[in-house]
Amino acid sequence: MGPQQRPDHRPVSARDPAQGRLIVLTALLFVSYLCVALSLPVVPLFVAGDLGMGNVWAGLGVGSAFLATILSRGFAGTVSDRRGAKRAVGRGLAFYVAGGLVSMAAGPLSFSPWAAFSVLVAGRLLIGVGESLVGVGVVAWGIGIVGPQRSGRVLALIGAALYGAFAAGGPLGLALLDRFGFSGVMTVSALLPALGLLAIRRMEGIPAHPDAERPPFRSVLGRIWRQGAIVSLQGIGFAAIGAFFSLHFVREGWPHAGLGLTAFGLGFVLVRFALGHLPDRFGGLRVAMGSLGVEAVGQALLWTAGDPVTALAGAFLTGLGCSLVFPAMGREVVHLVEPPLRGTALGAFAAFQDVAYGLTGPLAGLLADRVGYGGVFLLGSAAAVLGFLTTVQLLRARPVVKTSPT
Numbered sequence: 585m586g587p588q589q590r591p592d593h594r595p596v597s598a599r600d601p602a603q604g605r606l607i608v609l610t611a612l613l614f615v616s617y618l619c620v621a622l623s624l625p626v627v628p629l630f631v632a633g634d635l636g637m638g639n640v641w642a643g644l645g646v647g648s649a650f651l652a653t654i655l656s657r658g659f660a661g662t663v664s665d666r667r668g669a670k671r672a673v674g675r676g677l678a679f680y681v682a683g684g685l686v687s688m689a690a691g692p693l694s695f696s697p698w699a700a701f702s703v704l705v706a707g708r709l710l711i712g713v714g715e716s717l718v719g720v721g722v723v724a725w726g727i728g729i730v731g732p733q734r735s736g737r738v739l740a741l742i743g744a745a746l747y748g749a750f751a752a753g754g755p756l757g758l759a760l761l762d763r764f765g766f767s768g769v770m771t772v773s774a775l776l777p778a779l780g781l782l783a784i785r786r787m788e789g790i791p792a793h794p795d796a797e798r799p800p801f802r803s804v805l806g807r808i809w810r811q812g813a814i815v816s817l818q819g820i821g822f823a824a825i826g827a828f829f830s831l832h833f834v835r836e837g838w839p840h841a842g843l844g845l846t847a848f849g850l851g852f853v854l855v856r857f858a859l860g861h862l863p864d865r866f867g868g869l870r871v872a873m874g875s876l877g878v879e880a881v882g883q884a885l886l887w888t889a890g891d892p893v894t895a896l897a898g899a900f901l902t903g904l905g906c907s908l909v910f911p912a913m914g915r916e917v918v919h920l921v922e923p924p925l926r927g928t929a930l931g932a933f934a935a936f937q938d939v940a941y942g943l944t945g946p947l948a949g950l951l952a953d954r955v956g957y958g959g960v961f962l963l964g965s966a967a968a969v970l971g972f973l974t975t976v977q978l979l980r981a982r983p984v985v986k987t988s989p990t
Contacts, residue, residue, distance in 0.1 A: 629761070651712065684770050725789070759842075814978075832895070851902070
């Protein structure tokens with residue numbers, strides 16, 4: 585696919601009907617994604633506390649949803665391309681509802697830890713498939729609304745909704761846990777995507793590409809794996825916070841364990857809203873390089889933190905750093921493939937981040953058992969440094985294109 589002939593970095597007016605549809609889609613995603621965010625700090629506490637299982641199992645309880653997302657990304661991309669992005673989002677929301685209801689049943693089974701854990705994982709797997717469909721569908725839908733020339737901005741805005749949900753969902757999930765127990769949290773997480781299902785019924789979709797010629801999935805993967813690897817390395821830091829920040833605070837006896845994701849999410853959303861235009865303006869690789877450097881510092885600060893304020897500052901810096909890596913690399917991916925393959929390519933691309941989310945939980949749990957939770961964040965910092973070096977290598981290998989000053 586050739587380079588863009590007319591890149592447009594101008595902000596879109598909120599009065600633009602296309603921009604209005606994108607904002608509605610983003611708001612819908614925020615509400616629905618609370619299904620995932622509410623459970624993220626709650627699941628490890630339920631597994632390690634109520635069920636009395638270890639850190640590895642707590643990490644697996646969180647990571648199982650991401651593993652399901654990895655395995656279903658190709659399917660989600662095919663549904664989005666062939667059936668339409670709206671159809672993919674609708675199916676994903678239905679999976680969210682089902683996953684929340686199944687997970688809810690794990691609470692009454694807590695007297696039998698393995699039975700409860702098995703039911704919980706089944707629910708998490710359903711949520712993981714839902715996340716794959718919703719994530720790919722919403723991104724393809726948003727790009728279809730405003731056009732590929734603003735793909736970086738679309739990815740930034742949609743990501744702000746996702747991580748804004750994480751920021752709100754962490755403390756809300758723990759508050760619901762204290763008030764209504766684990767099953768109460770899961771009940772709320774099933775109701776929220778049901779509202780999303782009702783909301784999208786009257787929303788206009790975008791055209792599907794049912795008859796377009798499609799190369800093998802591995803061929804698409806071969807075009808975008810380097811960008812995916814960078815996103816995967818970035819995702820380790822967030823996964824470490826999601827799976828072990830609350831347990832780290834409980835182990836240290838520090839207050840406000842639920843604020844880790846809030847601090848991360850605030851930093852993340854702040855950058856997405858204030859600087860979300862940077863990938864479209866300066867290119868994805870340069871933006872990702874700077875972002876990964878900031879993430880590495882944030883994770884290192886978490887590793888060395890001796891008090892809760894420093895740890896929260898590390899989570900906030902990690903959010904600042906993680907914020908633009910996905911839209912920066914996603915913009916690169918969008919311009920590497922033809923429009924009929926966009927959903928498939930984005931699905932494959934997002935799977936790399938899912939790999940980080942899915943594997944970090946159990947592997948970091950093994951590390952935490954041996955060196956403590958601080959070592960988990962050292963791993964996150966090292967991964968960000970490796971991502972930084974990979975980005976530098978890609979940037980150096982790219983042909984220099986002379987452009988006229990604007």
